[in-house]
Amino acid sequence: MTSYVSLGYGDLALASVFVLLNGVLSIWLGLGLERRLAVAAVRMFVQLTLVGLVLKTLFGMGSPWMTALWVLVMLLFAGREVWARQDSRILGWWGYGIGAGAMALSAGVVAVMALGVLVRPDPWWAPQYALPLLGMILGNAMNGVSLALDSLHRAVRREARAIEAQLMLGATRWQAARPFLRAALRTGLMPIVNAMAATGIVSLPGMMSGQILAGIDPGEAVKYQILVMLLIAGSTGMGVLLAAFGSLYRLTDSRHRLRPDRLGSSRDRR
Amino acid sequence: MLRVRGLTRLALGPVDLEVADGDCLAITGPSGAGKSVLLRAIADLDPNEGTVSCTSCARDAVTGPDWRGRVALLPAESGWWGDAVAMHFRNPGGQRNLLGQVGMPAEAMGWDVARLSTGERHRLALMRALERGPEVLLLDEPTTMLDSGTTLLVEAMLRARMAQGLSILMVTHEAEQPVRMGARALWLEGGRLSASAQQGVGS
Secondary structure, eight states, X not given: OOOOOOOOHHXXXXXXXXXXXXXXXXXXXXXXXXXXXXXXXXXXXXXHHHHHHHHHHHHHHOOHHHHHHHHHHHHHHHHHHHHHTOSSOBSSHHHHHHHHHHHHHXXXXXXXXXXXXXXXXXXXXXXXXXXXXXXXXXXXXXXXXXXXXXXXXXXXXXXHHHHHHHHHTTOOHHHHHHHHHHHHHHHHHHHHHHHHHHBTTTBOOHHXXXXXXXXXXXXXXXXXXXXXXXXXXXXXXXXXXXXXXXXXXXXXXXXXXXXXXXXXXXXXXX | OEEEEEEEETTEEEEEEEEXXXXXXEEEOOTTSSHHHHHHHHTTOSOOEEEEEESSOBGGGSOHHHHHHHEEEEOSSOOOOSSBGGGGOSOGGGGXXXXXXTTOOGGGGGSXXXXXXXXXXXXXXXXXXXXXXXXXXXXESTTTTSOHHHHHHHHHHHXXXXXXXXXXXEEOOOTTHHHHHTOEEEEEETTEEESOSSTTTTO
16 A cells, blocks of 8 residues: 565565575584475475465456355365374374364354454455455464364373273263363464464564555554454364364264274374 | 173174173183173273173163263273372262272372372272272273282172172183182183183193
């Protein structure tokens, strides 16, 4: 809108010097991180550049169907990411479906409500609003859900004896798993709780900083940031709850038995 | 009373057996014969086929938790979900009498699980199972980790419960235990139960 400094690709190349420095440090100290760092940086560059092109095209087209298609792509990728981040996963389609379904439902409900009731762009699905909003909501829900599921699945694997001890005493599956369900929910919600508590003083949120850098009035940027934070917290909480209960439902059966056989073996990462 | 008909689970079975009220049935057999699998299947902790019933109901007629409240399993290694011993009991204050019967001090209810020896854990797990007042008790190697004196104490306590009507199905390696418990003994090998208890000892 007002004045902002436009960036050239040369500026970005210059900024990558610091990441290169990290790479040199990793080689020098033998951290073994240089390869992963390089791959991650290149992925970030390529993915964001492509997304920039996709968004530009979508904004130009202004088609609800193409917007919906991109939303679907985002959801599928988020589901895959949640699946990939778990140490041991539920076997079969359930393993993908529980995380993806929980996120689609929670992020979808929150995003639709935000667009239809709060921000109210015209039309309500306008890609300029819908896609960035959904992206931020989904990204955080994805983090929360994958943390919660990872924690729950680890507990089912490691604490199977403690869970079964309660089942043997006549506890229901929900009673028997309660301590571990609670720990999983706590783990999933911790990042967003911490983010809300520390925001503004320690860290300026990325979205708000970006808006201010791009020349928006800080007061307006703050209002959007608060809106986004609240939406993120709401959808993360809902997503984490749905995913954890869904997962526990699948890892037990109607006779209230623990079914670790439905969980794939844990693999050593790296 | 416990009645099992045509029970199968993986390589186990079909198994038929019956334990009358106040009776004890002992199962022996080589390692890996499926003894623990059998007990878990009866308690409905793993998917299995067959009909099982106790005096008050058939297994299929009640929920899993309800069934396991009537037919309690004490596994060879007990699980603990809290730090304090007392957390695992409904009424920690009412255990004083029973603690003495199994040779443990009354303070044990105030201990942490982490400081328990294997034998202490096992006796407390047995008390925890009895506290729910089951009709049938499934015991997996109930005295393997106890010294001989404590073993006799626990057996005496169990016989007193049997006199009140408790049915016990136990898996044991000790040849003398079925005799002391006044139990019939069956032999489990290759997933099949046979009546001749002493036949294959040592094989």
